[in-house]
Amino acid sequence: MLFSKSFDYFNLSNYKIKEIITLISFLVLFGLTHVDAQSAATESDNLYRERISINEDWRFYKYDSIEKADNLIYDVRPEVEDDKDDKPADTKPTEAKNLEVTQMVLKPWILPTGNDFIKDPAKRYVRPEGNPGSDFPFVQSDFDNSLWETVNLPHDWAIKGPFYEGPDPEVGGGMGRLPSHGVAWYRKKLDIPLSDAGKSIFLDVDGAMSYAMVWLNGKLVGGWPFGYSSWRLDLTPYIVPGGENQLAIRLDNPNNSSRWYPGGGIYRNVWLTKANPVHIGQWGTYITAKDISKTSAEISLEIIIDNNSKNEVVVSTITKIFELDSEGKQSGDVVAEIKTSNKKITAGKKDKVKGSVILENPKLWGPPPTQTPNRYVAVTKLMQNEKQIDQYETKFGIRSLKFDPDSGIYVNGEHIKIKGVNQHHDLGALGAAFNIRAAERQLEILREMGCNAIRMSHNPPAPELLELTDRMGFLVMDEAFDVWERRKTPLDFHLIFPDWYEQDLRSLIRRDRNCPSVIMWSYGNEVGEQYTDNEGAAIAKQLHDIIKEEDPTRPTTGAMNWAKPDMPFPTVMDVISLNYQGEGIRQDPEFEGTNRIRTSPQYDAFHEKFPSKVILSSETASAASSRGIYLFPVTQNISSSIRDGRGGDSKIQHVSSYELYAVDFGSSADKVFSSIDRHPFVSGEFVWNGFDYIGEPTPYYGARSSYTGIIDLAGFKKDRFFLYQSYWLPDTPMAHILPHWNWPERIGEVTPVHVFTSSDEAELFLNGKSLGRKKKVQYEYRLRWDDVKYEPGELKAVSYKNGEKWAEDVVKTTDVPTRLEASADRNEIQADRKDLAFITVRVTDNNGLTVPIANNQIQFEIEGSGEIVATDNGDPTNFVPFLSHEREAFNGLALAVIRSKPGEPGLIKVTVKSPGLKEAKVVVKSGY
Numbered sequence: 029m030l031f032s033k034s035f036d037y038f039n040l041s042n043y044k045i046k047e048i049i050t051l052i053s054f055l056v057l058f059g060l061t062h063v064d065a066q067s068a069a070t071e072s073d074n075l076y077r078e079r080i081s082i083n084e085d086w087r088f089y090k091y092d093s094i095e096k097a098d099n100l101i102y103d104v105r106p107e108v109e110d111d112k113d114d115k116p117a118d119t120k121p122t123e124a125k126n127l128e129v130t131q132m133v134l135k136p137w138i139l140p141t142g143n144d145f146i147k148d149p150a151k152r153y154v155r156p157e158g159n160p161g162s163d164f165p166f167v168q169s170d171f172d173n174s175l176w177e178t179v180n181l182p183h184d185w186a187i188k189g190p191f192y193e194g195p196d197p198e199v200g201g202g203m204g205r206l207p208s209h210g211v212a213w214y215r216k217k218l219d220i221p222l223s224d225a226g227k228s229i230f231l232d233v234d235g236a237m238s239y240a241m242v243w244l245n246g247k248l249v250g251g252w253p254f255g256y257s258s259w260r261l262d263l264t265p266y267i268v269p270g271g272e273n274q275l276a277i278r279l280d281n282p283n284n285s286s287r288w289y290p291g292g293g294i295y296r297n298v299w300l301t302k303a304n305p306v307h308i309g310q311w312g313t314y315i316t317a318k319d320i321s322k323t324s325a326e327i328s329l330e331i332i333i334d335n336n337s338k339n340e341v342v343v344s345t346i347t348k349i350f351e352l353d354s355e356g357k358q359s360g361d362v363v364a365e366i367k368t369s370n371k372k373i374t375a376g377k378k379d380k381v382k383g384s385v386i387l388e389n390p391k392l393w394g395p396p397p398t399q400t401p402n403r404y405v406a407v408t409k410l411m412q413n414e415k416q417i418d419q420y421e422t423k424f425g426i427r428s429l430k431f432d433p434d435s436g437i438y439v440n441g442e443h444i445k446i447k448g449v450n451q452h453h454d455l456g457a458l459g460a461a462f463n464i465r466a467a468e469r470q471l472e473i474l475r476e477m478g479c480n481a482i483r484m485s486h487n488p489p490a491p492e493l494l495e496l497t498d499r500m501g502f503l504v505m506d507e508a509f510d511v512w513e514r515r516k517t518p519l520d521f522h523l524i525f526p527d528w529y530e531q532d533l534r535s536l537i538r539r540d541r542n543c544p545s546v547i548m549w550s551y552g553n554e555v556g557e558q559y560t561d562n563e564g565a566a567i568a569k570q571l572h573d574i575i576k577e578e579d580p581t582r583p584t585t586g587a588m589n590w591a592k593p594d595m596p597f598p599t600v601m602d603v604i605s606l607n608y609q610g611e612g613i614r615q616d617p618e619f620e621g622t623n624r625i626r627t628s629p630q631y632d633a634f635h636e637k638f639p640s641k642v643i644l645s646s647e648t649a650s651a652a653s654s655r656g657i658y659l660f661p662v663t664q665n666i667s668s669s670i671r672d673g674r675g676g677d678s679k680i681q682h683v684s685s686y687e688l689y690a691v692d693f694g695s696s697a698d699k700v701f702s703s704i705d706r707h708p709f710v711s712g713e714f715v716w717n718g719f720d721y722i723g724e725p726t727p728y729y730g731a732r733s734s735y736t737g738i739i740d741l742a743g744f745k746k747d748r749f750f751l752y753q754s755y756w757l758p759d760t761p762m763a764h765i766l767p768h769w770n771w772p773e774r775i776g777e778v779t780p781v782h783v784f785t786s787s788d789e790a791e792l793f794l795n796g797k798s799l800g801r802k803k804k805v806q807y808e809y810r811l812r813w814d815d816v817k818y819e820p821g822e823l824k825a826v827s828y829k830n831g832e833k834w835a836e837d838v839v840k841t842t843d844v845p846t847r848l849e850a851s852a853d854r855n856e857i858q859a860d861r862k863d864l865a866f867i868t869v870r871v872t873d874n875n876g877l878t879v880p881i882a883n884n885q886i887q888f889e890i891e892g893s894g895e896i897v898a899t900d901n902g903d904p905t906n907f908v909p910f911l912s913h914e915r916e917a918f919n920g921l922a923l924a925v926i927r928s929k930p931g932e933p934g935l936i937k938v939t940v941k942s943p944g945l946k947e948a949k950v951v952v953k954s955g956y
């Protein structure tokens with residue numbers, strides 16, 4: 029045990045803290061402070077507040093097992109009786125279990141952290157007496173943590189694995205077979221200079237998975253249980269300026285708590301914010317715009333001012349608005365100004381000031397390619413006695429939204445069909461640890477497909493992801509919860525929903541409401557309360573009302589896979605969001621008599637019942653495939669559920685890439701397109717889902733990651749990518765043939781060839797011989813030659829639009845693998861440890877053609893200013909740890925993710941080797 033030595037507890041008594049603070053106040057009063065050099069980098073040049081990244085150099089310790097963990101628990105949890113996590117996603121959620129708590133728990137000390145987000149003062153929590161954990165070794169500043177692991181944040185403790193393989197794994201396929209569960213501690217010394225005495229100092233955590241509890245200098249400060257929320261702790265009363273302050277954070281992430289891989293650890297950024305005691309509050313500005321046109325817009329601004337001082341103050345604000353450039357940097361002169369007059373704020377209280385201005389010729393924010401995501405920044409100065417005491421920056425965009433029940437969504441007057449995808453929070457082989465470049469790469473690939481919208485399924489995203497969607501111009505459905513009171517997995521969010529729903533929801537909205545990309549708020553996904561009539565609808569109403577109080581400018585929604593038009597549940601939401609119900613669920617005769625959800629197509633029924641509400645498909649498809657795997661025979665239908673011999677093979681745990689197969693409650697992309705086209709009032713769809721994610725490997729829970737992504741876990745495009753591209757970007761010439769043409773064992777056998785093209789017609793040639801020209805009829809989205817007999821050689825598709833040649837694709841039978849080829853997504857990256865290069869490795873033949881069946885073993889080597897963070901190949905069944913520098917290619921491809929070393933500009937040289945193949949090299953410049 030790392031902590032079994034004897035300790036000389038440095039247990040600060042209240043008396044001691046008071047003494048120190050008095051001394052410091054004395055020093056400050058008499059100007060005897062000195063300014064210590066700041067150890068960490070500040071984010072901007074703001075002279076009035078500091079936002080310091082404290083991601084570097086934490087000490088980390090995770091208990092081997094839950095049994096060995098300390099008992100500083102947030103709350104007791106029910107016994108897990110049913111730990112099978114391979115239930116179909118649309119299983120009816122069940123009631124919470126009642127628990128009697130007899131043990132000492134820390135919840136009463138943690139709940140007050142959320143008080144700012146509880147509207148009714150009578151419901152706010154009062155911190156009990158006492159200081160639990162204050163004598164525990166890990167929270168003491170003189171505890172010797174030298175044997176603990178050194179980590180930098182964002183950190184996902186589970187991603188390194190190893191995977192739990194085989195039957196009855198400790199963590200099942202649903203949660204990704206990785207050790208995300210467990211209790212762990214993070215410790216860091218904060219160097220707080222004496223000059224900070226008298227300042228308000230906050231810890232800002234963008235996300236910690238989960239049940240975070242925080243001690244500073246041996247005192248329990250507070251915490252936040254929900255792993256997806258961003259939260260703040262006021263460290264001021266516990267800080268001792270003039271030296272090192274010991275921060276200790278305990279996390280306790282339960283197994284059986286999620287339907288997908290949650291990750292574990294402090295997996296988002298952490299900041300220290302230092303401000304004058306009288307300052308602009310957390311997420312303290314709210315900017316809205318009305319009467320928006322190209323010639324003018326009225327901008328309104330609300331500012332929350334916190335007076336943490338002991339005196340009443342009189343303050344005013346001046347806000348200057350500037351344009352932001354496409355990188356998000358302030359540019360040009362002031363374009364508008366908002367002043368608010370003097371406001372008295374009582375000691376220890378918060379208050380609001382408001383102002384507005386007309387902005388002439390605003391540059392509107394809107395989604396490309398037809399619009400530009402222009403943005404502004406509001407720089408607010410807080411003044412007291414003519415002196416500036418704080419400065420706060422708010423990025424925002426100006427755009428008008430219109431929701432028309434008969435035609436859909438309009439941004440700045442332009443009709444924008446939602447061509448969206450659902451995205452989970454993990455970043456593939458990098459796990460849940462947030463990385464801006466990895467997220468940006470995902471969005472770039474999605475954009476190439478024609479995607480214009482993201483549903484943040486099913487929980488608050490990293491704030492930087494919304495900065496990206498704002499900057500790049502994606503439309504966003506921001507979603508709070510997957511679960512309310514009724515549970516989907518034994519230890520999921522239902523355990524804390526009753527105590528925390530208000531705080532989690534208000535904090536999400538206050539954090540994200542200035543983001544122009546966010547166009548609606550979803551208060552839940554397929555929640556069990558759909559089934560509980562008025563009771564469930566009453567909870568929905570509470571959540572809806574909270575959202576409206578925080579942001580009346582955007583509609584609310586909640587995704588329904590079960591509730592029907594005549595039920596109370598849909599009456600509450602502004603936008604009707606349907607999961608799968610639009611196309612109908614389990615309609616094939618084989619599902620007759622099933623006890624699962626079986627629903628006829630519902631778009632018309634909802635439209636009729638709610639003629640004033642916009643309808644959106646918040647989840648469509650759940651089509652599945654393994655990149656580069658094709659199974660025979662191929663169904664003649666446009667959509668089929670997956671079974672052995674029908675798109676699936678449970679032995680190899682793969683699903684065919686003919687892209688006609690879906691989970692039982694889903695539909696192929698083709699079927700969804702057809703039903704959306706037949707119902708033009710539907711405002712669009714969010715496909716389940718964009719990128720494969722870790723966990724939820726329906727239909728094969730023996731695997732590690734999903735099959736439903738349009739793009740695989742490594743970021744390689746499946747065939748489906750081109751099907752969506754053909755439909756979403758009808759004006760971009762493209763044609764795509766599937767399958768590959770390496771079938772030595774199928775000579776003379778029927779091997780269907782399908783072509784995805786943005787045109788309406790194509791001719792297919794096999795070894796120069798025409799196999800006929802085919803034309804799409806209405807509601808057809810692919811061209812299929814289902815009776816092609818395989819012979820090696822060349823397949824060529826020539827597509828035509830309106831009779832004119834439009835695009836071409838060629839697929840050739842390759843020779844055997846002889847070499848590797850490697851390329852980087854970017855050849856220059858920043859030398860900051862955060863920036864990444866994604867190296868794609870192809871196994872090719874002598875002619876440079878990727879061998880689509882090659883699974884050669886590949887080794888990655890690196891020299892110079894970078895390191896390999898992870899490797900992958902996109903195979904959902906592969907259990908080689910993501911950290912490994914060696915892995916097989918999967919159907920011709922493999923990936924390495926390279927990170928720069930901080931402050932070490934230079935060349936990063938990656939060499940890729942495989943026995944018997946010619947090696948490849950790729951060079952990335954770092955820090956030029």
Ligand code: GAL
Pocket residue numbers: 117118287485486553554589607647650691716724726736
């Ligand atoms: C839906 C659910 C998603 C995901 C999907 C898998 O019912 O909302 O979270 O589970 O099924 O196909």
